[in-house]
Amino acid sequence: MKQKITLKKIAKEFGVSISTVSKALKDSHEISLEVKERIQAFAKYYHYKPNNLALNLRNQKTKTIGVIIPEIVHHFFTTVITGIEKLANDKGYNVMICLSNESYEKEVLNMDMLANGVVDGIIVSVAKETEEKGTYDHFRELIHNGMPLVMFDRVIEEIKCNKVIADDKGGAFLATDKLINNGCTKIAIITTPDYVTVGCERKEGYLKALEAGNLKINKDLIINIDDKQSVEDQLQILFLNENIPDGIFAVNEIYAATVMKVAASFGYHIPDDIEVIGFTDSLISEFATPSITSVSQHGRSMGQKAFELLLDEIDSEDSDYQYKTALIQTDLKVRNSTKKTHLQKL
Amino acid sequence: MKQKITLKKIAKEFGVSISTVSKALKDSHEISLEVKERIQAFAKYYHYKPNNLALNLRNQKTKTIGVIIPEIVHHFFTTVITGIEKLANDKGYNVMICLSNESYEKEVLNMDMLANGVVDGIIVSVAKETEEKGTYDHFRELIHNGMPLVMFDRVIEEIKCNKVIADDKGGAFLATDKLINNGCTKIAIITTPDYVTVGCERKEGYLKALEAGNLKINKDLIINIDDKQSVEDQLQILFLNENIPDGIFAVNEIYAATVMKVAASFGYHIPDDIEVIGFTDSLISEFATPSITSVSQHGRSMGQKAFELLLDEIDSEDSDYQYKTALIQTDLKVRNSTKKTHLQKL
DNA sequence: CTGTTAGCGCGTTCAG
DNA sequence: CTGAACGCGCTAACAG
Numbered sequence: 001m002k003q004k005i006t007l008k009k010i011a012k013e014f015g016v017s018i019s020t021v022s023k024a025l026k027d028s029h030e031i032s033l034e035v036k037e038r039i040q041a042f043a044k045y046y047h048y049k050p051n052n053l054a055l056n057l058r059n060q061k062t063k064t065i066g067v068i069i070p071e072i073v074h075h076f077f078t079t080v081i082t083g084i085e086k087l088a089n090d091k092g093y094n095v096m097i098c099l100s101n102e103s104y105e106k107e108v109l110n111m112d113m114l115a116n117g118v119v120d121g122i123i124v125s126v127a128k129e130t131e132e133k134g135t136y137d138h139f140r141e142l143i144h145n146g147m148p149l150v151m152f153d154r155v156i157e158e159i160k161c162n163k164v165i166a167d168d169k170g171g172a173f174l175a176t177d178k179l180i181n182n183g184c185t186k187i188a189i190i191t192t193p194d195y196v197t198v199g200c201e202r203k204e205g206y207l208k209a210l211e212a213g214n215l216k217i218n219k220d221l222i223i224n225i226d227d228k229q230s231v232e233d234q235l236q237i238l239f240l241n242e243n244i245p246d247g248i249f250a251v252n253e254i255y256a257a258t259v260m261k262v263a264a265s266f267g268y269h270i271p272d273d274i275e276v277i278g279f280t281d282s283l284i285s286e287f288a289t290p291s292i293t294s295v296s297q298h299g300r301s302m303g304q305k306a307f308e309l310l311l312d313e314i315d316s317e318d319s320d321y322q323y324k325t326a327l328i329q330t331d332l333k334v335r336n337s338t339k340k341t342h343l344q345k346l
Numbered sequence: 347m348k349q350k351i352t353l354k355k356i357a358k359e360f361g362v363s364i365s366t367v368s369k370a371l372k373d374s375h376e377i378s379l380e381v382k383e384r385i386q387a388f389a390k391y392y393h394y395k396p397n398n399l400a401l402n403l404r405n406q407k408t409k410t411i412g413v414i415i416p417e418i419v420h421h422f423f424t425t426v427i428t429g430i431e432k433l434a435n436d437k438g439y440n441v442m443i444c445l446s447n448e449s450y451e452k453e454v455l456n457m458d459m460l461a462n463g464v465v466d467g468i469i470v471s472v473a474k475e476t477e478e479k480g481t482y483d484h485f486r487e488l489i490h491n492g493m494p495l496v497m498f499d500r501v502i503e504e505i506k507c508n509k510v511i512a513d514d515k516g517g518a519f520l521a522t523d524k525l526i527n528n529g530c531t532k533i534a535i536i537t538t539p540d541y542v543t544v545g546c547e548r549k550e551g552y553l554k555a556l557e558a559g560n561l562k563i564n565k566d567l568i569i570n571i572d573d574k575q576s577v578e579d580q581l582q583i584l585f586l587n588e589n590i591p592d593g594i595f596a597v598n599e600i601y602a603a604t605v606m607k608v609a610a611s612f613g614y615h616i617p618d619d620i621e622v623i624g625f626t627d628s629l630i631s632e633f634a635t636p637s638i639t640s641v642s643q644h645g646r647s648m649g650q651k652a653f654e655l656l657l658d659e660i661d662s663e664d665s666d667y668q669y670k671t672a673l674i675q676t677d678l679k680v681r682n683s684t685k686k687t688h689l690q691k692l
Numbered sequence: 693c694t695g696t697t698a699g700c701g702c703g704t705t706c707a708g
Numbered sequence: 709c710t711g712a713a714c715g716c717g718c719t720a721a722c723a724g
Contacts, residue, residue: 004491006701017711022703032709052463053403054701057716060399064442064464072427078419085418085445094459096410097443099431113440117398118410145350257633287603289635352717363695368719378693400717403700696723707712 005046014039056117064094065310066114068124070102070154075253075282076299077125080152083303084123091311093120104129108138121148121310126156128227132195148313152306154197155325162309163325164302168198171295171330172205173212175249175277178293180213182275182338184247188221188238190255199224202251202279221245231258239266247275253284256292260337276337290336302328351392360385402463410440411656412460414470416448416500421599421628422645423471426498429649430469437657439466450475454484467494467656472502474573478541494659498652500543501671508655509671510648514544517641517676518551519558521595521623524639526559528621528684530593534567534584536601548597548625567591577604585612593621599630602638606683622683636682648674 007025011018016035024031024039025048056062067084069077081097088095096119100107107127114122122142130136131154139159142149152164179187189206192199203222210217220243225234235258238245248263250256256278260270268274270290278285281296305326313321353371357364362381370377370385371394388394402408413430415423427443434441442465446453453473460468468488476482477500485505489495498510525533535552538545549568556563566589571580581604584591594609596602602624606616614620616636624631627642651672659667 007703008701018701019703019712020710023710026703030709035709049462050703051403051701053399053406053408054716055703057397057399057403057700057718058702060716062399072418072431073421073424075419078424081418081443082445094442094444094464096440097427098440099428116395118440254629261633283600284629284633287607287630288633353719354717364717365696365719366694369694372719376693381693396719397717400700401719403702403716404718406700694724696721698719698721700718702716703714705712705714708710 004051005043005048006051010039010043010046010048013042061120062094062118063092064096064119065307066096066098066110066119066122068098068100068107068110068114068122070100070125070127072097072099075284076153076280076297079282079299080125080303080306083300083305084307085303086300087304087307091307093307093311100127100130102128104133104135111138111142115142115145115147121150121314123150123152123306123310125152126154126197128154128196131156131197132193134195148310150306150310150313152302156197160323162306162313162323164306164309164328165325166198166297166302166328167330168201169205169208171279171297171332172202172249172251173209174205174330174332175279175293175295176206176209177213178332178334178338179247179249179275179277180209180215182247184245184275185215186218186221186243186245187215187247187249188223188245190223190225190235190248190250190259192251193224193226199251206249218243225255231255232262235259235262239263239268244268245274247277249277249279251279253278253280253282253292253294256294256337257284257288260288260290260292271337271339277332278337281333285333285335288337290339293335293338294333295330296333297330298328350397351389351394352397356385356389356392356394359388407466408440408464409438410442410465411653412442412444412456412465412468414444414446414453414456414460414468416446416471416473418443418445421630422499422626422643425628425645426471426649426652429646429651430653431649432646433650433653437653439653439657446473446476448474450479450481457484457488461488461491461493467496467660469496469498469652469656471498472500472543474500474542477502477543478539480541494656496652496656496659498648502543506669508652508659508669510652510655510674511671512544512643512648512674513676514547515551515554517625517643517678518548518595518597519555520551520676520678521625521639521641522552522555523559524678524680524684525593525595525621525623526555526561528593530591530621531561532564532567532589532591533561533593533595534569534591536569536571536581536594536596536605538597539570539572545597552595564589571601577601578608581605581608585609585614590614591620593623595623595625597625599624599626599628599638599640602640602683603630603634606634606636606638617683617685623678624683627679631679631681634683636685639681639684640679641676642679643676644674 007018007021011021024036085095098110150162155163191203278292278294281294285292285294353364353367356367370382431441444456496508501509537549540546609620624638624640627640631638631640
């Protein structure tokens with residue numbers, strides 16, 4: 001950068017002291033009207049702006065928050081970021097985005113970096129690897145050092161901090177219940193390994209709905225997908241034994257779209273033979289054929305709420321700050337992958 | 347943040363001067379071995395880390411770069427960011443992401459903010475509104491002030507700076523040519539308004555391919571979509587007059603998926619009646635039915651190249667730095683929306 | 693080998 | 709009404 005205009009230079013220009021200039025620019029009553037006007041005009045002409053670096057150092061804050069997400073090529077996370085960004089900008093904050101790529105090590109690295117005077121607070125969605133390892137000391141230390149921290153979506157029960165979660169259990173219940181109401185009796189769930197908290201929550205909602213609908217649980221219909229292997233291959237099994245499902249609840253969009261493809265390859269028609277509901281509503285659900293009924297998570301709202309809580313903590317002076325957990329409602333967006341009974345009813 | 351350990355505190359602890367501590371921690375040969383060891387051990391024990399804010403002020407740089415994109419809920423941009431982020435982190439840089447939301451004003455605001463000592467360089471993809479207005483002074487001023495700037499994807503011809511673009515014209519040519527080779531003779535293009543540079547480039551590739559294939563240009567088959575209105579409605583016209591296309595090239599995925607839906611609603615089958623090719627390869631193309639053949643842009647490579655160029659400029663001391671424009675190759679990912687002739691050939 | 697001084701740019705007492 | 713002095717945390721040139 002070309003060197004910018006500073007208080008010092010203005011002071012020199014007018015043959016006054018730096019502090020006089022500083023005060024003049026803040027319209028201090030201590031400075032004579034005439035001097036103020038001349039200095040202000042000069043500053044304006046040269047587009048004077050206080051140097052952020054200096055302000056940061058002086059104020060010991062940066063007006064920047066950090067967001068650590070596992071993946072950015074992921075519609076849900078981008079909607080959350082949109083929500084965070086919007087509100088943050090309105091409040092005069094910048095947003096620094098870091099990707100953990102689902103890696104524990106990268107998550108720790110990012111946090112260390114952000115914590116070292118880069119941001120005033122951190123919003124994080126925990127990496128799968130971290131959830132798998134169960135190693136949470138980096139969060140504890142961060143909090144212990146007084147850095148405001150908000151977790152969203154993938155949160156950790158045992159860490160005390162502000163949290164924002166979608167009503168995963170409720171959403172899964174809604175979805176499963178919808179399938180039951182549509183007449184499905186053999187309902188499968190396609191979910192993540194159990195250490196992924198959101199997957200776990202959604203499975204619980206599924207189980208609860210089955211129970212409420214007096215359907216018995218069939219272990220063969222519970223598929224835990226290992227992302228390191230081919231999703232399609234792992235889904236084959238659903239259609240290979242005698243007990244073919246007539247309804248499928250997938251805990252994310254990709255699983256939903258993929259299982260539809262696999263089902264089609266086995267000659268099943270959706271929704272006539274099998275109904276499908278996904279979780280996380282985005283473009284894939286909208287543009288798949290048939291379009292996929294899914295549980296919408298309201299990512300933007302989650303992002304906004306997360307920033308709200310973070311700001312609340314940043315601004316709080318209390319030493320006995322009370323952490324909150326915000327639950328964001330989910331709801332069902334009905335599309336064509338579940339239209340069967342809807343049409344029959346007509 | 348809880349107050350951290352500083353040089354000053356360590357100095358006090360040992361009853362030495364601050365600079366002694368500073369040197370000791372850098373293993374300076376000027377300091378006696380014994381003092382060094384004691385200080386280093388102490389520092390390590392208390393997790394001493396130099397304060398970033400102070401370093402930034404002193405070095406007049408932040409080791410952070412800014413990225414301004416029009417939209418983050420957009421697969422292409424997220425792949426670019428992934429590419430930028432990866433390389434930037436490897437080189438010890440942080441990435442700050444700002445959204446312009448396609449708004450000129452927000453773009454200017456973001457740039458002003460970033461330029462004010464927040465980042466060492468900026469990577470930007472120009473907002474549609476800016477392209478529409480044709481007001482580029484904010485870029486000129488930025489460059490004039492010596493802030494390294496790289497434009498990607500949506501670039502501005504008349505601004506001199508480093509640029510990274512996909513081979514839009516080439517990709518569009520590939521796509522159109524493919525349709526021609528598959529036997530299509532009435533090929534439509536669904537594109538953006540002409541002020542969007544990428545749309546314009548892609549239209550040129552389309553026109554060039556038509557010319558090369560000895561097909562005459564039919565204005566009725568060139569649809570400029572206005573994003574402010576319903577895309578579906580604007581696409582109806584393609585199927586309402588007598589001249590129904592037998593091939594369609596859409597300059598993005600959404601247009602491609604949407605036109606497939608509209609065509610289907612008119613009773614046309616894809617790819618048997620009409621073949622479709624999109625631009626920008628992502629999940630929609632993959633999961634649509636039929637899956638959509640599309641031009642892949644290699645967003646990650648673009649991101650990496652963009653950061654590479656930015657770093658090159660940041661590190662350059664030359665006053666007569668030579669700007670470059672990197673062209674990233676595109677290629678065709680053939681899927682089912684163009685399978686017709688492929689099957690016929692068998 | 694160690695310490696003093698100056699400076700990065702700003703804001704805020706506290707004297708004058 | 710104005711300016712000198714100090715501190716934020718760190719580094720580097722310069723003395724001793």
